[in-house]
Amino acid sequence: MTYLLGIDVGTGGTRALILDESGTVIASATSDHAPFASPHTGWAEQDPDDWWRACRQAVPRALEQAGLQASDIVAIGLSGQMHGATLLDTAGAVVRPALIWCDQRTQAECDQLTERIGAARLIELTSNPALTGFTLPKLLWVRRTEPDAWARVRHVLLPKDYIRFRLTGRMATDVADASGTLLFDVARRTWSSEMLAATSLPASLLPEAFEGPQVTGSLTAEGAAAVGLLAGTPVVAGGGDQAAGAVGMGIVRAGAVCATIGTSGVVFAATDRPALDPSGRVHTFCHAVPGRWHVMGVTQAAGLSLRWFRDRFGSGGSDGRDPYERLTDEALAVPPGADGVLWAPYLMGERTPHLDASARAALIGLAASHTRGHVIRAILEGVAFSLQDSFTILREMQVPVEAIRLGGGGARSALWRQVQADVYGQSVQTVAAEEGAACGAGLLAGVGVGLWPDVDTACDRVVRVTSEVTPGEGAAVLARQYLAYRALYPALKQVQALLMPQASSLQPPASSLQPQASSLRPEP
Numbered sequence: 001m002t003y004l005l006g007i008d009v010g011t012g013g014t015r016a017l018i019l020d021e022s023g024t025v026i027a028s029a030t031s032d033h034a035p036f037a038s039p040h041t042g043w044a045e046q047d048p049d050d051w052w053r054a055c056r057q058a059v060p061r062a063l064e065q066a067g068l069q070a071s072d073i074v075a076i077g078l079s080g081q082m083h084g085a086t087l088l089d090t091a092g093a094v095v096r097p098a099l100i101w102c103d104q105r106t107q108a109e110c111d112q113l114t115e116r117i118g119a120a121r122l123i124e125l126t127s128n129p130a131l132t133g134f135t136l137p138k139l140l141w142v143r144r145t146e147p148d149a150w151a152r153v154r155h156v157l158l159p160k161d162y163i164r165f166r167l168t169g170r171m172a173t174d175v176a177d178a179s180g181t182l183l184f185d186v187a188r189r190t191w192s193s194e195m196l197a198a199t200s201l202p203a204s205l206l207p208e209a210f211e212g213p214q215v216t217g218s219l220t221a222e223g224a225a226a227v228g229l230l231a232g233t234p235v236v237a238g239g240g241d242q243a244a245g246a247v248g249m250g251i252v253r254a255g256a257v258c259a260t261i262g263t264s265g266v267v268f269a270a271t272d273r274p275a276l277d278p279s280g281r282v283h284t285f286c287h288a289v290p291g292r293w294h295v296m297g298v299t300q301a302a303g304l305s306l307r308w309f310r311d312r313f314g315s316g317g318s319d320g321r322d323p324y325e326r327l328t329d330e331a332l333a334v335p336p337g338a339d340g341v342l343w344a345p346y347l348m349g350e351r352t353p354h355l356d357a358s359a360r361a362a363l364i365g366l367a368a369s370h371t372r373g374h375v376i377r378a379i380l381e382g383v384a385f386s387l388q389d390s391f392t393i394l395r396e397m398q399v400p401v402e403a404i405r406l407g408g409g410g411a412r413s414a415l416w417r418q419v420q421a422d423v424y425g426q427s428v429q430t431v432a433a434e435e436g437a438a439c440g441a442g443l444l445a446g447v448g449v450g451l452w453p454d455v456d457t458a459c460d461r462v463v464r465v466t467s468e469v470t471p472g473e474g475a476a477v478l479a480r481q482y483l484a485y486r487a488l489y490p491a492l493k494q495v496q497a498l499l500m501p502q503a504s505s506l507q508p509p510a511s512s513l514q515p516q517a518s519s520l521r522p523e524p
């Protein structure tokens with residue numbers, strides 16, 4: 001028997017998952033990351049060496065759980081949180097903490113990029129608008145505000161690719177993750193020399209981009225020793241967590257869509273060609289399946305909304321049960337619609353559909369009779385409403401939505417699954433492998449070493465639907481509540497303007513996109 005290892009560098013932790021050659025998950029271990037640092041409102045940073053520490057813990061734990069030897073693992077696939085700017089010096093050492101996907105400090109850089117390159121041209125070049133979460137604006141922010149740090153930067157890697165570098169010594173990425181940098185020509189599946197030229201960045205900063213199942217290198221002696229595996233074990237490109245997660249859930253052909261509630265929330269549809277929203281409210285990225293693309297809408301704080309409630313207000317006991325289960329049990333006693341309580345989940349600004357880094361969350365409709373359970377139920381519903389905004393855009397774009405599969409930690413909750421079916425007005429399915437992204441990375445590894453001929457075949461053979469929930473009695477109430485939700489953001493925007501007249505106070509004013517005297521020059 002041969003085995004595959006998928007590693008997913010999430011926001012909350014790094015997961016190592018082992019699949020056998022039939023694609024069955026036989027072990028899964030997670031090591032948590034330190035919570036991301038938010039030294040100012042809207043900032044989000046993590047230490048890349050904490051991801052590596054978590055990887056070194058999770059992989060040996062998964063091997064031990066599976067009762068396997070190092071030699072049993074024939075290939076490794078990587079997946080991870082997207083967009084994060086991991087900045088390395090000439091020796092490959094980390095220059096400063098990584099600015100991660102939900103960091104919102106770069107509105108000035110985005111405005112300047114849009115002004116200089118033009119909104120339409122940006123979409124022509126990269127298939128996407130300039131958004132604060134993407135990698136390029138983060139690079140420009142560091143170049144502008146931290147010239148000393150920037151002067152040392154020689155390489156930019158995405159989070160999972162930093163782990164690849166530690167494992168294999170190779171700097172490489174995959175086309176799905178590269179799509180979220182705003183430096184990638186998504187339609188042509190290659191780095192955009194025009195974007196590099198427009199921002200005076202050298203191509204030498206960027207790693208080579210591979211298709212998801214391609215082998216990018218193999219474990220070095222040092223990398224192998226760190227995780228308890230054999231030197232020479234091949235490592236495939238894998239995918240950004242949403243594309244890899246879609247592979248793990250079998251979302252590989254047009255018509256198949258998944259809704260994932262991790263820290264963020266994502267509605268992801270596979271497409272045969274790059275499908276564009278002219279207003280850029282959803283992202284158009286390469287899929288981890290060669291020759292395919294996807295569109296996705298992103299809620300910044302989906303699972304994060306419930307986590308925030310848990311961390312700030314407690315999970316209501318210490319009976320040894322999963323805290324999220326205790327929380328969702330509290331919400332079970334409350335009827336659909338939460339007796340008029342409504343949550344807008346904009347804790348970290350919002351991407352789809354508002355593209356507004358300065359948006360803020362709100363809880364409205366409270367009365368003295370309401371309980372914690374009402375607030376929790378409102379959070380579950382508000383997150384689903386936010387994902388429904390993405391489905392609404394997909395329908396406007398005529399992207400087919402034939403089957404919806406649920407993923408991420410949020411799919412563990414029966415209540416959240418029912419709320420999603422009710423809000424989307426369509427049945428939702430779950431699949432056997434809960435840990436979609438790590439599983440997808442493992443499947444891509446299997447394709448890379450020839451265990452399956454291609455990704456479609458791997459998914460057809462391995463992915464198994466385990467449950468289906470149909471819209472229930474709550475659907476009609478939630479359809480009405482969704483109308484109230486749609487009215488909430490414009491109203492909040494007006495109030496927000498009074499509360500925070502200078503939304504741009506997230507960062508000092510931008511001077512120029514051009515590098516300063518002490519900043520990066522191409523390597524000789």
Ligand SMILES: Nc1ncnc2c1ncn2[C@@H]1O[C@H](COP(=O)(O)OP(=O)(O)O)[C@@H](O)[C@H]1O
Nearest residue numbers: 010011012262263303306307324408409410413
């Ligand atoms: N049993 C559960 N019930 C409801 N929500 C859950 C449960 N377990 C996890 N979650 C939600 O899932 C989120 C974590 O999902 P996960 O996919 O592990 O995130 P990430 O990949 O971003 O680290 C949590 O923040 C929480 O909101």
Ligand SMILES: O=C(CO)[C@@H](O)[C@H](O)COP(=O)(O)O
Nearest residue numbers: 010011081082101262263264
């Ligand atoms: O920014 C995106 C996708 O564009 C996020 O999906 C990140 O990739 C983080 O994912 P999770 O930690 O929520 O899995």
